[in-house]
Amino acid sequence: RGRWSLNGMTALVTGGTRGIGHAIVEELCGLGSIVHTCSRNESELNDRLQEWKLKGFQVTGSVCDASSSTDREKLIETVSSLFNSKLNILVNNVGTNIRKPTVEYSSQEFSTLIATNLESTYHLCQLAHPLLKVSGMGSIVFISSVAGVVAISSGTVYAASKGAINQITKNLACEWAKDNIRSNCVAPWYIKTSLVEKLLDDKEFVERVVTRTPLRRVGEPKEVSALVAFLCLPASSYITGQIISVDGGMTVNGFY
Numbered sequence: 001r002g003r004w005s006l007n008g009m010t011a012l013v014t015g016g017t018r019g020i021g022h023a024i025v026e027e028l029c030g031l032g033s034i035v036h037t038c039s040r041n042e043s044e045l046n047d048r049l050q051e052w053k054l055k056g057f058q059v060t061g062s063v064c065d066a067s068s069s070t071d072r073e074k075l076i077e078t079v080s081s082l083f084n085s086k087l088n089i090l091v092n093n094v095g096t097n098i099r100k101p102t103v104e105y106s107s108q109e110f111s112t113l114i115a116t117n118l119e120s121t122y123h124l125c126q127l128a129h130p131l132l133k134v135s136g137m138g139s140i141v142f143i144s145s146v147a148g149v150v151a152i153s154s155g156t157v158y159a160a161s162k163g164a165i166n167q168i169t170k171n172l173a174c175e176w177a178k179d180n181i182r183s184n185c186v187a188p189w190y191i192k193t194s195l196v197e198k199l200l201d202d203k204e205f206v207e208r209v210v211t212r213t214p215l216r217r218v219g220e221p222k223e224v225s226a227l228v229a230f231l232c233l234p235a236s237s238y239i240t241g242q243i244i245s246v247d248g249g250m251t252v253n254g255f256y
């Protein structure tokens, strides 16, 4: 196996039917990995699986609500039986947002965001740990957000969930290094996906975003998946515990 190949490796990518997760599935498959993915919408999942089959990608899928503990357990059982109790790559991509001023969140909204973005991610790491360890070469990649790095108007609960993921990235890098499992995190700024479609339809909003972004545009899912793939490759074998922004320079833009 070469340094720039994922040939023979196995991966679980959560939320692979649209957006960033979809691009990650295709990027990992293109480098030779076998991938399992999940989403909540069965017909959309089946459509994607059909398309990937036609492209010659080896992808399987489960209907799974990542915010449900029992669904997560079933998902990892499926992955374990598909991949002989071994997993090289876990990409924790599922995440959602409810945008509003801090004082307006209900406790239900708080719980939904924390369950979907943070608890699901943490529990999937716990469940996948034995499989990653047995593989002999494990890599976890978290998808957080620049909202977990700097203050942006994305909503405080989302920001807190992403900030927590950034710290989990560092803790697991240290705790699981002995198991030869690396842990890294990708933090995107605005990327054209269904999650932010409505926001990006607002020309004034996009103008405000672009004004803050040195590269003067929003990003594409493929610009995120390329880094995720790199962090899974043997070529990145000495990189662990890092949070890397894919943001057109936004987070380093002081006053220029």
Ligand code: NDP
Pocket: 014, 015, 016, 017, 018, 019, 020, 021, 038, 039, 040, 041, 044, 064, 065, 066, 067, 093, 094, 095, 096, 116, 143, 144, 145, 146, 187, 188, 189, 190, 191, 192, 193, 194, 195, 196
């Ligand atoms: P999308 O909403 O476009 O896609 C999300 C994918 O995850 C879909 O396949 C969706 O399928 C699936 N999904 C959502 N919720 C669940 C769930 N509870 N259980 C299982 N599957 C689920 O999102 P993006 O691609 O934009 O976002 C991906 C990640 O990137 C998120 O963590 C997000 O916070 C992060 N991010 C995105 C940015 C952006 O600008 N787009 C910026 C910074 C970070 P289904 O709905 O059918 O379940």
